[in-house]
Amino acid sequence: MRKLRKSNLVKNVVLLLVSFQVLILKAQEQATSNFTIVEENTITSILIDKKDSKVVVIASNIFATDVEKITGKKPAISNKISQSESTIIAGTIGRNKWIDAMIAAGKIDVSEIENQWERYSIQIIENPTSTIKKALVVVGSDRRGTAYGILELSRKIGVSPWEWWADVTPTKKESLSLSIKNEVSKSPSVKYRGVFLNDEDWGLQRWAALNFEPETGDIGPKTYGKVFELLLRLRANTIWPAMHSSTKPFYSYPENKFIADDYAIVIGTSHAEPMLSNINTEWKHDQMGEYRYDTNSETIKSLFTKRVKETAKLEGIYTTGMRGEHDSPMIVGEDDTDAQVNLLERVITDQRAILKKETKKNPTSIPQAFVPYKEVLNYYQSGLKLPEDITLVWTDDNYGYIRQLSNPKEQKRAGGAGVYYHTSYWGRPHDYLWLNSTNPVLMWEEMSKAYEFQSRDIWILNCGDIKPHEYNIELFLDMAWNMDDFKESSSVKDHTKNWASREFGEGTASEITDVLFENNRLAYIRRPEFMAWSQVEPVTKEGETELTQYHYNDEVTGRIENYQGLIDATENLYYAIPAYRKDAFYQLVYYPVIGASKLNQKWLYSFKNKFTAKQGRQSANAFAALSEEAYNRITKETDFYNTTLKNGKWNHIMTMAPRFLPVFAQPATSSIANSEKASLGLALEGYQMEVNDKVINSYADVLPVFNSYTNSTYFIDVFTNGNGTVNWEAEPKADWIRLSESSGTLNSDNLEKRIWVSIDWSKVPQGENKKEAPLGHDFQLIPPSFKVNSAIDFISEGKTTAIGISAYNPKFEALNNYKGFVEDKGYVSIHAENYTRKKDGKEANWKMFEGMGYTNKVITALPRTAMPLVNLEEITMNSPVLEYDFYTFNFGEVEVNLQAVPTHAPHTGIGVRCAVSIDDATPVFVDFETTGRSEEWKENVLKNASIKSVKQIVNKAGKHTLKIWMVDPGVMIDQVLIDLGGWKKSYAFPKETVKE
Incomplete structure (x- = not known):
């Protein structure tokens, strides 16, 4: 019994010693050590074996040059060992005798990377040889693994991979040291x-x-x-x-x-x-x-x-x-x-x-x-x-x-x-x-x-x-x-921010990331190169833009303003960037963003020019000038990139007109020559032509109906017809009508002004208290008990023009505490990510991706490897479903328009489908797949959207639920528009009609 106890005691002691040794090894692995590369007169050398691959020599020279660019001192690269306090030893297993000796002596463990594809380890070894007291050792499983390990040191000392290709000048330092935590690289995800x-x-x-x-x-x-x-x-x-x-x-x-x-x-x-x-x-x-x-x-x-x-x-x-x-x-x-x-x-x-x-x-x-x-x-x-x-x-x-x-x-x-x-x-x-x-x-x-x-x-x-x-x-x-x-999709934004921080410092990284993501969002809606609405092979002339200028707050002006915001932010950032990184910022951020912005504005201002010229506005000439100015800015920046940046280092690299396609040319514009005395002109949201001011005090010219549930706003443009100065005033006929401006002067320096009209709903007489909306009425012909009418008088040079205002302000009990979407002007607009509820499926569920789509968010069913569900009973029982509560003031047959990212089926057996229904109707399949290089496919890729419509029935005015089921995994839904007959022509769906 004593012998047994003694034996167990010995075993326990051994186990404790082994455990203790394992803990020590783990602690050593996790410990961070400091390694000095350059300090005063000390410069660490790099020891490589002449039998190693040429790429190891190349990578060592790149790293040594990087050190020199930071400190002004370049480490020597040697094939011979010498007496040294510290050195960097870099080499490939089986190709470097000093590393092989350390492996044989048990000083380094390469079991994780040996015979692996492109892996490396970096660690600090005390007394690696009899003549070296301390070494920073880079070991590669093969020649590229070694090179990647060496160049990982360049990353660690703060040298960008774009040091030469984008002139990301390293930050100067007197001394240089690294805090090294022993690390072993993973196998590359892709061979x-x-x-x-x-x-x-x-x-x-x-x-x-x-x-x-x-x-x-x-x-x-x-x-x-x-x-x-x-x-x-x-x-x-x-x-x-x-x-x-x-x-x-x-x-x-x-x-x-x-x-x-x-x-x-x-x-x-x-x-x-x-x-x-x-x-x-x-x-x-x-x-x-x-x-x-x-x-x-x-x-x-x-x-x-x-x-x-x-x-x-x-x-x-x-x-x-x-x-x-x-x-x-x-x-x-x-x-x-x-x-x-x-x-x-x-x-x-x-x-x-x-x-x-x-x-x-x-x-x-x-x-x-x-x-x-x-x-x-x-x-x-x-x-x-x-x-x-x-x-x-x-x-x-x-x-x-x-x-x-x-x-x-x-x-x-x-x-x-x-x-x-x-x-x-x-x-x-x-x-x-x-x-x-x-x-x-x-x-x-x-x-x-x-x-x-x-x-x-x-x-x-x-x-x-x-x-x-x-x-x-x-x-x-x-x-x-x-x-x-x-x-995760958010990993991309994290990556962008880390990239911006590395290149330009933490202080501006968040702002740069925001600029780049907004630039990405706008380019997703329409790439800059597609802004002429032309095609190639054969090359066609510029086409008619699909962006509306008179519905939904004017898509053209909205895009101009979005890009102007980007320009302003980018220019402000440029001034904040340290001088030694301005060249890099110009190449990596400034030129791409300014180029995209100005190419857009060139075309957008030309669209404004043509539109306003048809209305006889003097501002048409100004828009033509702005279009030309945008073109000239692109020319100026491209010339700077090629001839001035880095003293001409990049001359001929940047061409602002590849293949000299129409989109890169200066657009033709219209000119307005009017010698008549200036007079006030008006143009309203919702109308393609200007107001006919010869009909005095007529309610024929009215803005779209204001809806209290969506807090609508609309614009009125005041502009000059003819030459000279025009004074104008706007007088609301009711105290609940609010204007962004109520008077002003138009002249050659200020040819037009956009006035925003909104409603103070606290002052609008409220409609009757009803449990439900009136059934089936035309939204533009709302019963008097639900609509309040008034006007705005525009007065200039003794002439008064009345613009009708209608405010829809009922009081429905059903909407008192309602949270969801509501009909506005005959449609319901929904961003897919803003679902009311979602229910997980048996094998998949809906998930949001951030940073893509028209709304910068899309919703998709994952995992992509889930089995498609094509049986209607199985869909309603096992498929993940998105539900959107919405409220209508009309009823009848409607068009449910779904906008998806135009992806393709990954393989036979999986498609690009979902199913939709309103309320308890049988789900209807929606298939976004296109065939080959069809016209539909072309339209889809030009606007990064696939739009499909299905018929559904809204059986009464009031509350309803739209349901979207997964059929195939991976389908990405961007936006939804339920059209009750009121949607007008526009490039993108109107803004969300969410109850406010």
Whole structure:
């Protein structure tokens, strides 16, 4: 018994000692240590092994230069160990003898990262060698892991990844030290992460050829070296090089492929460039014949073979399949889908045979991609047999909405899946090649959806010329690096604020974030490049704007004012930014925001010009001048960007008119020449033409009815007809009518004034006390017991013009404590996120995304992997439902208009549907899916909205409930408008008609 007790005691002591040792190790892992890099005359050196990869040398030099930019002192980089108080040791497992020795001695534990893809650890080690007392050790699992670890030190000392590409000058310091907490990086969320340099004709290529790399006269190795450095700093590893005919093929410069390998950057090519071949410029018709596989396959295979021989020993991703020249469909002898599919399968078989022969490897071990872009998706959907090891790279529809993702069976493929995504695009229905106008929260939503559907092998962003896409590039690559940091829509705003804080300081980060998000919101409603209402291929002239100027408080003026607010905020921020960061602020915030604002105002003022000219207003000329002024501001800022900023460093990078499309031109405007004596003119909200002032004291000219339940406001414009000065007065005929101004003077400096009319409801006689609204009346012909009429007299030069005012002020018991939406002017307008109630479903529920949509919030059903519900009984029992209480003064058949984000079904079996009903009616299906590149799809992507209508019955005046059920997960509802016959033409739905 004693022996047993003694044995147990020994065991307990051992367990205590082990536990104690584990606690010590954990404490060491969590402890923060200070490591000095530069202090007075002390400069820490960097120790690397000459046997390590070239990218480790490159990353070490980048970091050393970053230290020099901060302190003026540059750490030495050595391959030899020496006596030292402290040093930085950086290297790859198996490629650095000092790190391998520390691993063997148990001084560092690399079990978490060994044999892993692109991982690193950073830790401080005491006495790592006999001659070094203290070391900051960066260990990489492979060459890129080491490089990322080294450049993580650059981030930690405060150097932006955009230090060179956006001139984010580091903050100067006399000394430099780091507080290091031992860390181990996660495996990247996406294996291959990178960008596609595309449509480079107007920026990147011209800048490289004429400014940065004139010795090459092109995007050559010097330019690519800077691009690859940026990619390393952003923890990317892949590039699809520029491929337009303005640029020589990437492999035509032998140094390009070697510098890519030095930087450990993987080369891939776009959907139109099979087998790393640039068909645009490498295919020579006079020597090679027609680019058709059905008639000229041997010549085409010779091109493929040449490229594989050239790249066999380098890291690359071979794009399989084939499209036609210049991003067009492949030509075959028989114009039918089966023939296309059969030929494409033959192409892929032949390509894999070439890979096997020239690399001496099994093709299953070679990275390959198949990109079902445009018509190729149809071939894939039609049964094309694709080898399981080839990565399926799904694409968006060129406007930010992914066309398809892997179904459960495809998610098990050995090759996995990826995404090719656009923030820049040339093509139908309209280009957006100038500014970065893709909403970052939309990009997050689509890429998080792709990640959820297991697209985790290749992510490529078409970022055009890199500039001005800086923020979205970083967001895209940060998500690809660690998607765990982006679990919520709000993560994007947090990311933006952290980014702004890093670049410009904490003091302005919140304001900068607000400016960028408002710019994103306005661009989501209509991209700047789409403001001419024109299209391309063929290029059309400017069209008629859909924005109304005389309904719903004037959408055109509202947008002008929104952008003016952005301009004012951006200019104020510019003055607050420290001098050494102003150049960066100009590139990352100022120019993109001012450019978008002024392009909008250029067109919006031209719309105002045409509208007011038809009414004979002298202000038409002023609006024409403002439109021209906006155009001139864009010209001025672009010239500054190119010729003055950083002493011309970026000359030729920025073009304000890619492809010289109509949207970038100065709009034609109308001129008013009127020699008559000035007189007062009036224009009312709700009327396209001006008031006919020859009819005196008539109630024919009336503002829309004011509704006490929505606290409506409307405008009256006073303006000059003719030349000279006009004095005016406005006299309300009732004390409950309120005016923003009641008198003024109009002259050449002040040609018009907008007067806002509102109601003091506490003074309006109230209607009869009724339990319910009168049944079925016309809202514009309200019974006298519910409506009070009066007028405003406008007096000028002895003439009086009366404008009728009607106030609807009933007293319904049912609305005394009511919270919800009410009918106003024959419609009910609802923001989808403002539901009255929501009920969770059996497997899904509704959730809000912030930062996208017309209202900056959308509501969606998650998880996206939930099963669709298509049986009506199952929908009403198990589907999540949104409920909106609303109150009407009319009844009958109504149109329920639903506005959704125009996404696509992720795969067969899941659609883009919901179901709606009013009260207890049977739910009606609403399907937002579009077909191919249809006219409906074009309209949807131009306005980032899909609007569908269904008929419903409101069986009586009074309280009702609109219900929206999930049918397919992932459908994003933005706005709802229940039209009882009163909705007028407008671009966006009117503001919410919520009871106040």
